[in-house]
Amino acid sequence: MLGKTNNNETEKSIISSDMKIKGKISAEGELLLLGSVVGDIKCHNLYVEDTGTLKGNIEADVVTVAGKCDGQVSADVVSVKSTGKISGEVFYENISIEEGAIVEAQIAKKKK
């Protein structure tokens, strides 16, 4: 489209806390999850807020989990906050987990 710069990575979408989604989500930008998603998510930055729940796989550059995730996470940077809960598998380049987080998962550094 005329005049539009191709800077999709800064696009921000919000799945608000009252939303329930079943299906695959793919975005190029940021995704803020405050509601519940059953399905896979692929995006640039994913924030699972403390009310957010995700059952499915995540593929992103940066994943921040303050809510619940159950499934496979594959990201460059994974950050699990103290309110976060992760179960499943995590493949990361860099990971940090705050005290208070609940983790029941297999984790491994991605080998490129």
Place this chain on the structure above:
Amino acid sequence: MANKQAILGSGARFSGKISNAKSIEINGYVEADLTTEKVTIGSTGKFLGSVQSDLVVIAGEYEGKMQADSVWLTETSRISGEVHYKSLQMDRGAALNCRVVHNWNENEVKLEDETSQIQEDNPDEKPIKK
């Protein structure tokens, strides 16, 4: 933090192998074979096993075969087994139920093997390790 002395605390119990030790203080219970430069068995320490060391100080219990250059047994020490030493200091009160062997024969034999230079120049040369 480098070169801090290794310590087995009074509440610790270890059984196994200890190697590459330089200076170690044992205040707990240890069952092991130990080769080191310096070992101190504190008054709460109990050591079972062989010790090979330059310097040994014992204020606690030792049971086993010890080969050392310089040995100091304090008044609270209790030794059973064998002590092979080059120089020994035993304080009144030390309890020995062991075989004590002085290694001066070995020392003389070793000196003969060295060049006569060393014998003349340094009669107090540091004993050669076996």
Place this chain on the structure above:
Amino acid sequence: MSEITYISEELVMEGNLDAAGSSVVVAGRFKGELRAKDVLLEANSIFDGNLIADKVTLGGLVKGEVAANILNVASSAKVEGNLKTNALSIDLGAEVSGSISRIS
């Protein structure tokens, strides 16, 4: 209060260390079973075996199983194995591969 057990940088210990009630700091190498109240594995340490303690900080090379009430994995740590804890923190920069689970 029991004193600390310090496994110095050059020291290599292999076997069973039970320091229940006291603290252990490992700057050298340890292979086998280690039980204690608090454990710190320093940045250049190498640990291979089973570690059970109340509070643990992993800072060096760790291979095996770690079970602790409170477990912190420092940024200098490289961990391969199973971590069991109810209070976990992993600092950015740490490399961990294996399973993480809670103590039921």
